[in-house]
Amino acid sequence: MDQEFHRIKRLPPYVFAEVNAMKAKARAAGEDIIDLGMGNPDQPPPPHIIAKLAEAAANPKAHRYSMSRGIPGLRKAQAAYYKRRFGVDLDPESEIVVTLGSKEGLANLASAITSPGDLVLAPNPSYPIHAFGFIIVGGSVRHIPAKPDDAFLDALERAVRHSVPKPVALVLNFPSNPTAHVADRAFYKEVVAFCRHHGLYILSDLAYAEIYFEGEPPPSLLEVEGAREVAVEFTSLSKTYNMPGWRVGFACGNKKLIAALARVKSYLDYGAFTPVQVAATAALNGPQACVDEVRALYRERRDTLIDGMAQAGWEIPRPPATMFCWAPIPPELAHLGSIGFSKLLLSEAKVAVAPGLGFGEHGDSHVRIGLVENKHRIRQAIRNVKQFLADPGPALARLDADKEAKRAP
Structure with missing residues (x-):
């Protein structure tokens, strides 16, 4: 039976899948990928919450x-x-x-x-x-x-x-x-x-x-x-x-x-x-100081990323909230679209971000950057991006060559 299910037909291919596959392949090859793509907090819950979970789970009922x-x-x-x-x-x-x-x-x-x-x-x-x-x-x-x-x-x-x-x-x-x-x-x-x-x-x-x-x-x-x-x-x-x-x-x-x-x-x-x-x-x-600590952590990471990327030549608006930066693709690379830019950023700077197209066609001029790595890793990402943006020409030339090779009979 080869028919496609009706509801599945209404779901387009997962936009993030191509970048995720590249990320997995790079890591399997031993490359150090700084993953700022998924909004997945990297810190554990506060100890008192974990302790309550363990206490409750110890109850046989x-x-x-x-x-x-x-x-x-x-x-x-x-x-x-x-x-x-x-x-x-x-x-x-x-x-x-x-x-x-x-x-x-x-x-x-x-x-x-x-x-x-x-x-x-x-x-x-x-x-x-x-x-x-x-x-x-x-x-x-x-x-x-x-x-x-x-x-x-x-x-x-x-x-x-x-x-x-x-x-x-x-x-x-x-x-x-x-x-x-x-x-x-x-x-x-x-x-x-x-x-x-x-x-x-x-x-x-x-x-x-x-x-x-x-x-x-x-x-x-x-x-x-x-x-x-x-x-x-x-x-x-x-x-x-x-x-x-x-x-x-x-x-x-x-x-x-x-x-x-x-x-x-x-x-x-x-x-x-x-x-x-x-x-x-x-x-x-319970005590809510832990919420203030989470907020302070993301603020510190946000400022590190925004200030560092500005020095690297990538101007990104400073978000007033959330754990994400909604970053316009640098003008000289905007023609790539969000998927093309995300793939190039991954291959050349070893930084994974989420293509804006995954959030709707009106997001294709942006990528989403998650504040889900510590400051050391964010600074490393900034250095990698700075090096890439300083001279993206060779990477673009390789990209064009790959396209020509695929079009060749």
């Missing part, structure tokens, strides 16, 4: 099935976090669901609320699940700008006015992966008013709420009056507490959407391992 919606203590801890951080009161029973990371929550909510042909508005560039979570389940996506400004609001209005069928939901992600844009309360207020008026649900991804560097802490969409009539917000412990592999996140907000997500999840999973949820509760309820 802790190894049975858990609760799909999350254990009550963890939902209460998330409600307490929203209260102290955002001033938002949430009901742990009806307005919070524990998810297996924010990515799973977004995908399963898309499954719960999307009918074949439904239209969803999502930014471009954006984290892939923001669009493909809906495409996988038969929906369609209309892209809007990624920056929270008047152009975004104008595009939102045009999308509602001219789309057939009418959009059912809008995806937001601020602080943004990959662009690091941050939205303020005034922007959220306008979006909430618009979506309430037009009957659109809002799915807000707030996974980077605690990784910020300048100005006020990023707000929650749920701070806006009336937001819970239309909105659900996703958060995660992955970056805040260096817990990406633990897969703990949350969906909070609109009761109807939370109930829909909980119902779908009840068919799909029994929730995260109970000791993981117990340790996640300790993370939210």
Whole structure:
């Protein structure tokens, strides 16, 4: 049987796969690759969280099935976090669901609320699940700008006015992966008013709420009056507490959407391992100095990378939040596109980055750089890039020669 499955046909080839294959081949050959491509924290969780995990796992009763919606203590801890951080009161029973990371929550909510042909508005560039979570389940996506400004609001209005069928939901992600844009309360207020008026649900991804560097802490969409009539917000412990592999996140907000997500999840999973949820509760309820330390670590790495790359001849905007730098391809190499540039950077400078095309076609002029190596390794990456950018001509000539060889009969 050689037919292709319908849902798989709607997923394009994974854009990062080609660069990842090159990276694996280089490492297998013994090359030292500095990997700034994946947003994968390199530090362990704080010791008190690991200790709580071990303590909970030592309980013989802790190894049975858990609760799909999350254990009550963890939902209460998330409600307490929203209260102290955002001033938002949430009901742990009806307005919070524990998810297996924010990515799973977004995908399963898309499954719960999307009918074949439904239209969803999502930014471009954006984290892939923001669009493909809906495409996988038969929906369609209309892209809007990624920056929270008047152009975004104008595009939102045009999308509602001219789309057939009418959009059912809008995806937001601020602080943004990959662009690091941050939205303020005034922007959220306008979006909430618009979506309430037009009957659109809002799915807000707030996974980077605690990784910020300048100005006020990023707000929650749920701070806006009336937001819970239309909105659900996703958060995660992955970056805040260096817990990406633990897969703990949350969906909070609109009761109807939370109930829909909980119902779908009840068919799909029994929730995260109970000791993981117990340790996640300790993370939210425990001392928060560790969050300040994570934030300081990324700020220091950000400044090292931005300042060093500027000296190397690569001007990169200084991100106000997230663990990423959204870097425009140097002008003399912009014709390569993000995949070509990423491959050349890997082969010539031994530095791996994420091609911007992987986040949407409007990201093809950029690459995403993750702050996931220590300062020593970042400085090494800067030296390698500086050497490459000083004279990229030979590498470009080799690239052109390779292309000609492939075209030859």
